[in-house]
Amino acid sequence: MTAPTANRSVALFDYFVADPHTLSAGRGKQTAYGAIHFALLEALCDEFDFTVFAVDFDNPRPDRINFVRVPGVVLKPLAVLFVTYHLGALFVYLREIVRRRKRFDVVQCVESNFSLPTVSHAQFNHKAFLRKGWPIARPSGIRRPLRRVDYQLRRTVEPLVYRKASRVVTSSNGLLEDIVQSYPWVRDKTEIIRNAIDIESHSAPDDFDRMTVRGPIGIKPDDTVLTFTALGDFELKGMLLIFEALKRVARADLHFVSVGGPPPLVDAFTERARAIGVGNQVHLMGMQPDVRPFLW
The missing domain is CATH 3.40.50.2000 (Glycogen Phosphorylase B;)
Incomplete structure (x- = not known):
């Protein structure tokens, strides 16, 4: 009799992963990919062994999904969260590796928010933005230097994360072109996975009065x-x-x-x-x- 095959283990890094229904009630925080990650975890947690590294996480299946809290500081400017999450995530990840006594099969992060990914899900290119977009986008007042620090920090870490990752995933041709133009050596390990839309749930009900x-x-x-x-x-x-x-x-x-x-x-x-x-x-x-x- 063949022994059952163990599920592949996946470490998922994101600041916040919230239940969309919780958000609808006016509670909790969410990142741009938080809703996608929540749906992914719900759908695939019986096929993969997930461990979520987040500041806050609405766990839909505590029996199947492990949650490791990251001690990030949720304050403005965003650079504070980026730095504290980055350092805190590295510490608790290494601690989890020691506890498990083995590495994860897949380590997925969002952009450059973790140092040791196998997959980076890129939704922005900070190097290209500072070169092309910053002169156009001009936050007012004190927000301008604070945002500049945030973008510059991410731009500094970005190439280090992309070099470590074995796969860099983007959602569009335009973003892929920006990333390859900024970091030509990343071309051979990029992939486009377009954002899906649930057409049924995004269709207006017959009785909806706009x-x-x-x-x-x-x-x-x-x-x-x-x-x-x-x-x-x-x-x-x-x-x-x-x-x-x-x-x-x-x-x-x-x-x-x-x-x-x-x-x-x-x-x-x-x-x-x-x-x-x-x-x-x-x-x-x-x-x-x-x-x-x-x-x-």
């Missing part, structure tokens, strides 16, 4: 709406170009609705829309527990 969302912000039933979602870096992602296009088109029935972004950024771009002369057509909703109603 005016329950649009009416309160001054949009009429026959108006045309452009939608936009982003966690930040609005200027780099072209929001000001959209404002200028709205002004040039000069159609009062054309509206722009954006979901995402921290309050200071939302306030700053709301003011910029007013200054350009399209304030009545621009609706920046900030972070929302559910993006879908604004898309419907």
